[in-house]
Amino acid sequence: MTEEELMLQQLFDEDKLTDKQKKIIVAAIETFSEKGYAASSTSEIAKKAGVAEGTIFRHYKTKKELLVSIVAPLMTKFIAPLVVKDFNKVLDREFETVEDFLKATIENRRDLLIRMLPVVKIMFQEIPFQPELREQFFELVVENIFDRVEKVIVGYQEKGQLIDMPPKSIARLTITNILGFLISRYVLFPHLDWDDELEIERTIQFIMHGVGKKN
Amino acid sequence: MTEEELMLQQLFDEDKLTDKQKKIIVAAIETFSEKGYAASSTSEIAKKAGVAEGTIFRHYKTKKELLVSIVAPLMTKFIAPLVVKDFNKVLDREFETVEDFLKATIENRRDLLIRMLPVVKIMFQEIPFQPELREQFFELVVENIFDRVEKVIVGYQEKGQLIDMPPKSIARLTITNILGFLISRYVLFPHLDWDDELEIERTIQFIMHGVGKKN
DNA sequence: CTCTGAAATGAGTGATTACTCACTCCGATT
DNA sequence: AATCGGAGTGAGTAATCACTCATTTCAGAG
Known part of the structure; x- marks a missing residue:
């Protein structure tokens, strides 16, 4: 388990998250932090997470909710x-x-x-x-x-x-x-x-x- | 002329700017400050400045240049x-x-x-x-x-x-x-x-x- | 007045946006 | 085996994006 995943555990472990959900969160944090929220596209986050774009919206109704x-x-x-x-x-x-x-x-x-x-x-x-x-x-x-x-x-x-x-x-x-x-x-x-x-x-x-x- | 007006002049008046150019700058400052750069659209800035969108790009090659x-x-x-x-x-x-x-x-x-x-x-x-x-x-x-x-x-x-x-x-x-x-x-x-x-x-x-x- | 060049326009461009939806997949339950 | 429901998919949507360009407007010079 990487250092970053440990950090995420402390933050998000309470709910059971699937692998893809974790990957989405990691990718979103990385992208938001690098480019800012408004300049980050959901397609880029999905790509970075190795996930279909629709998967993001299965778990988060909107980008802001993410x-x-x-x-x-x-x-x-x-x-x-x-x-x-x-x-x-x-x-x-x-x-x-x-x-x-x-x-x-x-x-x-x-x-x-x-x-x-x-x-x-x-x-x-x-x-x-x-x-x-x-x-x-x-x-x-x-x-x-x-x-x-x-x-x-x-x-x-x-x-x-x-x-x-x-x-x-x-x-x-x-x-x-x-x-x-x-x-x-x-x-x-x-x-x-x-x-x-x-x-x-x-x-x-x-x-x-x-x-x-x-x- | 007050010290402050001098400052503002130094900021934006150095080159002779048309009225529309000044309005673009004022509108851009207001919009960027309120919503952030990435979340501000050039069309909104143009609308707020009372100017055609093309006018912005006559004076600034790109949004980033603005x-x-x-x-x-x-x-x-x-x-x-x-x-x-x-x-x-x-x-x-x-x-x-x-x-x-x-x-x-x-x-x-x-x-x-x-x-x-x-x-x-x-x-x-x-x-x-x-x-x-x-x-x-x-x-x-x-x-x-x-x-x-x-x-x-x-x-x-x-x-x-x-x-x-x-x-x-x-x-x-x-x-x-x-x-x-x-x-x-x-x-x-x-x-x-x-x-x-x-x-x-x-x-x-x-x-x-x-x-x-x-x- | 005409001429001229810069200022300004706004419809139009392809690309990208956030988001939808009909669909497949798959493990658990009965 | 049949059923079921959530996870995941990816093509598709309308809207919006930054930016372009042919055209019009306008102010000053002659």
């Missing part, structure tokens, strides 16, 4: 657990400092995040144009995850490790920097020389201490 | 001056602190950036898929602007106002946060309540001092 069926599980089954799981550890005081928590979270999940990147890329590419996705993203990420993130932040604030800024702003700024690193690293400038460990360290340092020199 | 002719000037004539202009002030010691410089830059240009946002949105949407744009973006922004940004950063480092992190990383992190704010504010969650002044203040505070509490 897109949603790929991106939606990412939001409900991947992002939420990704964040929430380690948050419980934080709430259990397994991490003394925010740095440790951030480092553990990013380091632990980095390989997984890299592997999910094609789908993540599709997600952020299409959110501005697909109201269905935007709504789902908003409900899950903003209202659901931000609530939990806020609690963690408040916890660290009470421990005196975080400044008194509103938790929503802290969450926005922190997530921005993690995503900003990933997008710079793997989407915009993947061909530059990157010392990943070091740059993650710097990103965490930046989140915690900024770039201003303390006096 | 895209490039919109985005390319933004990179060569807008982004560079936007950044560079105030940098000269910094180099002239007009701003004593990094905070003042960041605040002045963001505040001064915010309205302009908001108005340019449709084009900026198109730019970042299409960079992953258009090698031509990516190459141009890389050459201009990374090699050209980053070089200048580095000098400014080094200057502030020598004044003891910035930590000893490599200038490239500082630049990446700073730009990430400014763009992250704009994308959150105007692309992902424009419908949320935002106190812009306050959130810009927080973003600057974050860039300078992070979220860790000093002891």
Whole structure:
């Protein structure tokens, strides 16, 4: 079983999928990620999947339904657990400092995040144009995850490790920097020389201490 | 003539454009920004511009040339001056602190950036898929602007106002946060309540001092 | 006014699009 | 063996796509 199929298992294993269905999903992810949703034709996806074009429409009523069926599980089954799981550890005081928590979270999940990147890329590419996705993203990420993130932040604030800024702003700024690193690293400038460990360290340092020199 | 009108003129008025040409550009920006490049049809753009479809292809050989002719000037004539202009002030010691410089830059240009946002949105949407744009973006922004940004950063480092992190990383992190704010504010969650002044203040505070509490 | 060349037109092109449907295939059930 | 239902097929559909081109419109020069 290839690495990619493993990733798909985590995402789509719940329902029993036939071989052809899996191949369609793999081909769709690859095509959408490379060319964008609108520029990808169902005939090309079918060809890449080694499947008749009609087979796609047996399982997905429309092309958009294929897109949603790929991106939606990412939001409900991947992002939420990704964040929430380690948050419980934080709430259990397994991490003394925010740095440790951030480092553990990013380091632990980095390989997984890299592997999910094609789908993540599709997600952020299409959110501005697909109201269905935007709504789902908003409900899950903003209202659901931000609530939990806020609690963690408040916890660290009470421990005196975080400044008194509103938790929503802290969450926005922190997530921005993690995503900003990933997008710079793997989407915009993947061909530059990157010392990943070091740059993650710097990103965490930046989140915690900024770039201003303390006096 | 205001600074902004000058900018827009520099963007699209350099060559004498007919009324219809201007209408095509405006309609194209609006359509590309709303639906994405691939999902926008030339017939729709023509209709929105009040122009025959053939008129588009009289001035732009292909649809892609229309895209490039919109985005390319933004990179060569807008982004560079936007950044560079105030940098000269910094180099002239007009701003004593990094905070003042960041605040002045963001505040001064915010309205302009908001108005340019449709084009900026198109730019970042299409960079992953258009090698031509990516190459141009890389050459201009990374090699050209980053070089200048580095000098400014080094200057502030020598004044003891910035930590000893490599200038490239500082630049990446700073730009990430400014763009992250704009994308959150105007692309992902424009419908949320935002106190812009306050959130810009927080973003600057974050860039300078992070979220860790000093002891 | 006429002449001229660029600007603009819109019907028309073949290719491609998302999607349909009558059909075959095949393993499980009775 | 007969039946059945879902999986898969691929030729076919109307619509739309980017793009072309012969023709018309129009503004300025003589």
